[in-house]
Amino acid sequence: MSDDIGQKKGLTRRGFLKSAGGVAAVAGMAAGGVAVGARDGLAAAGSMPKKWDQGYDVVVIGTGFAGLAAAIEAKNAGASVVVIDKMPVHGGNSIINGGDFCAPGTRLQKAAGVQDSPDLMYKDMMKAGLYLNNPELARILADNAGGALEWCEDYVGAKFTRLNFHGGHSVKRANQTVNASGSELVNKMLAKAKGLGVEVKTRTKMERMIANKDGRVVGVEVKTGYRYPDEKTGKTAYIKAGKAVILTSGGFSNDITLRQIQDPRLTEKFGSTNQPGATGEALLAACMAGAMDVQMDWIQLGPWTSPDEKGFGHVPLFCERLVGYGPMIDPATGKRFFKETGNRKERADAIILIGHPVIIMGDSYAVPKQVFPRALEKGLENGAIKKFDSLEALAKNYNIPLEAFQKEISRWNSFVEKKKDDDFGCMIFPEARPTVTPPFYAARLWPKVHHTMGGLVIDKNAQVFGFNLKPLKGLYAAGEVTGGIHGAVRLGGVAMADCIVFGRIAGKNAAKETAWG
Amino acid sequence: MTRKHGNIRFSPGWLFAAALAFGVLLVYIGTPYAAPKQVASAKAGDCAACHGQEKVFSPSHPDTKAMSYKDCLGCHAKGGPQMLQGKLPGSHLHQLRGVTCEKCHGKVAKPEAVEEKLCRTCHNAEKLVEKTAKVKPENPHTSPHYGTSLDCTLCHRQHAKSENYCNQCHKFNFVVP
Incomplete structure (x- = not known):
């Protein structure tokens, strides 16, 4: 010293x-x-x-x-x-x-x-x-x-x-x-x-x-x-x-x-x-x-963001175009949990209440029709959006109980057929079709603080x-x-x-x- | 400091010295190792001129004392697995290619930070954009936000570790020289 x-x-x-x-x-x-x-x-x-x-x-x-x-x-x-x-x-x-x-x-x-x-x-x-x-x-x-x-x-x-x-x-x-x-x-x-x-x-x-x-x-x-x-x-x-x-x-x-x-x-x-x-x-x-x-x-949260990419990212542009066309799933139960077309606050609150990220998904009819090609490409590239050949593969990747999930997708598809969601009152758009066509696309959602x-x-x-x-x-x-x-x-x-x-x-x-x- | 009956009495001078030593220590904590000397006249390949006998290379690395940048490229081809870009500080790459300290800082006793527009006298923004047009996932030299207006030094540092500024919000795996 x-x-x-x-x-x-x-x-x-x-x-x-x-x-x-x-x-x-x-x-x-x-x-x-x-x-x-x-x-x-x-x-x-x-x-x-x-x-x-x-x-x-x-x-x-x-x-x-x-x-x-x-x-x-x-x-x-x-x-x-x-x-x-x-x-x-x-x-x-x-x-x-x-x-x-x-x-x-x-x-x-x-x-x-x-x-x-x-x-x-x-x-x-x-x-x-x-x-x-x-x-x-x-x-x-x-x-x-x-x-x-x-x-x-x-x-x-x-x-x-x-x-x-x-x-x-x-x-x-x-x-x-x-x-x-x-x-x-x-x-x-x-x-x-x-x-x-x-x-x-x-x-x-x-x-x-x-x-x-x-x-x-x-x-x-x-x-x-x-x-x-x-x-x-x-x-x-x-x-x-x-x-x-x-x-x-x-x-x-x-x-x-x-x-x-x-x-x-x-x-x-x-x-x-x-x-x-x-x-x-x-x-x-x-x-x-x-x-x-x-x-x-x-404090406003965006319910459309992904925990698998930084900042705003590409998933919001994937998610927001898919609501009303594909279901949002809680991977722990394999079931839907909220109205997909609800407002920012309602949806963000619902996800936070669940306490872990949820899934938004769409099939090969909805995704190419709805999602801006660059957003899809960039999201796949950074890994925040994933592509699966079957519902089984999707369920396996996110650890979703398969049987419950398959039942829920059938139920969702029945709502899409009649254009009415008996469970959560999701707005189902006129051109929406059942989620059946592989490959399937999915992304995890977890709200981010926005405003x-x-x-x-x-x-x-x-x-x-x-x-x-x-x-x-x-x-x-x-x-x-x-x-x-x-x-x-x-x-x-x-x-x-x-x-x-x-x-x-x-x-x-x-x-x-x-x-x- | 004076001793009396085994007790230590602190004189004002001693207190000041202790405070000073503490201050010096604080300054050193910020620098985990001694910074190399900056010998402006040293040949680019002469590591020891600035780093002393500190081991800069593995023992098997050939002697670089007489080497030029071209010689380095024999093993460290740009874009190859051993490329120097992103590994050596920018100032070293400049030196190896003949851009010596003085070319940016001038012949001065105490070199100071230079203005960023000096970078642009050699590095034309538009040409850089063209050059990196195919870099994935995005061109690092232009963006929808700032175009080509950003300060080079946000990413490229000469005397510190370079960083990927985009990664504050994005996740782009750029190699930043």
Whole structure:
């Protein structure tokens, strides 16, 4: 030990603090201090820095749909804007989403002869949300979704070319991007923002919100050069937000600790369809600065995902095309257990109650007819979808009791023949045929965490609401980090509309704020 | 440190030294073995110049001191079972092919991390996409999400282990040089 000290004589205290261990230790102390201080009241978001390293009118956190929409609008309203993201890549979940944008009365709907209205979209959202939605916010979303889509097309230049249907909507209203990915919109928004002079900084992680003695949010402490997920990396810097901070950091589907606090069933047994950075620390940092959260335990699972592939994968596209054509089986009993065409929540809850993965299957009539060839090919290639020459082989592979299984398939086939399911009331489509033609295809299903409906409370101006029941000065939020808009269930395709509508509102209002100093 | 009647009394100086030693230990825990020296003037095949007498190769491996990348390929053909890609750090492959430290970092006493756009002066994104068009299950150099805009260093590291960034969400068995 003494030898070590002798050899490292040249090491100064300053040098030690600069080294990795030192920074982590100091950062740890600082974080501990914030957490304790947070219980003391609104101004507890920590002390003001001695000096700001950078300064902008508006600081946006997150480079997804909501953040970029906010940045563009704030910039166009005359504010200087920076957008930061902790990840090394831009786009968050938005850039891996399916590109479905629900809006009523669109060009694609008119071309397809679909009658729709903001009222109908609002009603669908409220019904799916079990009427727990904040009605004012849901109304704003439904009323402005059409205009938001037009803005994406006409101003941003994103192309939407296909009209899709999602469960829970009364009509086809999902306007899909030309490449079936949110990347079409994110990448064009990013180019637009940069062209306008918005600064975009990845690998920059918000560590805490900084509020002044009046509780007004005035900036953020960040780590620059942060290498996700290594918390030892990055250099502390302070960014002043002269007018406002806009939090668009997304949901927390990949935050096992936080989601398990909210919904104890959602242990590490559940994967997620989200990008790895979809964790809740930015949301919690806002809470520590006095922001209120709502409905955090309404967490959506997709019942169509497979435990045999990562992330969203290919099985959802296999499963969702087969429901109403083939049965869903519990391998432990060999029997069906739920209505295959039930909604996301009902089905996910049913599978979780069983406690182990179930099987979705189809025969060589249903599968080639229904499943997109690329999805089938890729699913077979990665092994999540399997092909069997006989029902016996399928049963053997999944350890299904054969006799019970064969009896159940006959029973299912009898329901398909008469187009009526006596057991669970599954919707059986007119072209469905009995499951008899080999080879048979099957995949295991186990729900994955997909969307967190809860989050920060915002008002109609996208300003965050505080625990003192007043708008929190200097803080706006939009997108999945906010809560209450969707209530119990967020309908498919409505997240994009939510992000663009409220991102734009947040950007415009943040730019209008009076500078604090 | 002073001793008095067999008890140990800690002076402020001793406490500081102990804290310092603990700090040094912390730093070392992060580095399980001593990092090799980085001798910019060393010939690419001269392992000992940087690694010292540490055993880099199995005893049966021929001496590489005078070898060039071409010589390596005699046994380690690209795409073959013994290929070097994915095994040697990227900086070594660069060195072996004549891209020395100085060509990226310049002639400086303390080399610093270079900007990623420097990679692209030699590695054209579009050409890479063409080159890896047939890689299964997907082309690693383009994606429906980011196109060709991603930073090379997300996967290809020169002085650390390379990684397969796609595998955060996917499961692609790429060999990442």
